[in-house]
Amino acid sequence: MITIKNLDFSYKNAAVFKNISLDFKEGNVYGLLGENGVGKTTLLKLICGLQQANAGSCTVDEFIPSERNPYFLQNIFYLPEEVITDDTTPELFVKKLGVFYPRYDQQYFRDLMQELEVDAAKKFSTLSYGQKKKALLACALSLRTDYLLLDEPTNGLDIPSKALFRKVILQHSVSTNHANQHLSSSCQNNTGDTQDAWSDNPTIIISTHQVKDVENLIDPIVILDHDEVLLNATFEEISSKLYFDYGTEKSDDALYSEMMPGGYINVLPNKFEMESKVNVEALFNAVRNNKKRIKEIFNN
């Protein structure tokens, strides 16, 4: 569990976060959304200990990331959007990295490279941007840390690679073997609280503005804005609070409307408890345009 409480952070005089609080629960694949420059990368850096809060706290399980305890560091991996690699191959790169991560799995790395269709023995300098990105993803996953932070991981991937990305992340996110029992017991009491069921799975945070690439992959969704958290909700919560109407008309009550092929999508407060399919892009715009309203809707 990652807990951020009343956290302030600024770069010199530029405030990034003012008094933000949010939790990331174990075993979920979080989508971290926000416009450019709202601090998605900064938040990831705070979580893995590369930055330190000015005030308030950030804790990961019992650790304070900025203290950089080795037991903490061996269990979390942050993959930045751009990585500067030496003149080396993915194979050698992950071998060096793996020394610091006790659960590093070389066979898993090889399997991932094969699945992602990248040659592990080729130098990074000879790989295309997308191939390098995929190779680094394979490195990151094969370390098998409990926490994995991915910054814009789908940027620069071609269409087939994006599908492969979703597949390996899904496989990775459900990869523990003994969690099925948790699953059955949580289904039996039928509380609808699925969070506990996945506590043995890794916690993955994917920051992105390429919403379409990860739409069905992520749950819950966190939307950041300049110095505040606009939303931190599961799909189930979102679809119970908001109604996504796909119709031929623009609705006057809509928090957000957009023309799309075949009509309009309207995002409305879900007054009649109707079920609809969450459209993350429309959600994002609805949240962005109605910051106060959304907070009221979700806090009730």
Add this chain to the structure above:
Amino acid sequence: MEFKAHQPIYLQIYLHICEMILNGKYKIGDKIMSVREMAIEVGVNPNTVMRSYELLQSKDIIINKRGIGFNVSENAKEIILEEQKKQFIEEELPEIIKKLKMFGISIEEIERQLKGEN
């Protein structure tokens, strides 16, 4: 699995499994895919698949055997058919009746069509 644009994904997965039971891909007592396997198979977050399975379970279409997995219940087919029939009568039939009236199609003609079909 190709998802429709407007229906919640968890409902689409629910209906997909119902369909597999109806067309005999899953028979009474069969163990169905685990939530994990299904998540990978259809490419969606396991939380979503979990909701589908909870719905299937709450309608007694699948039963949970502790630590073993989910199996198709004895009455699964009847339950699904009953539900889909109810939905057809309430939602689709009125639309069809409206069209039959609009085009002036008689009961006799429908009967002829039915005989021709089978």
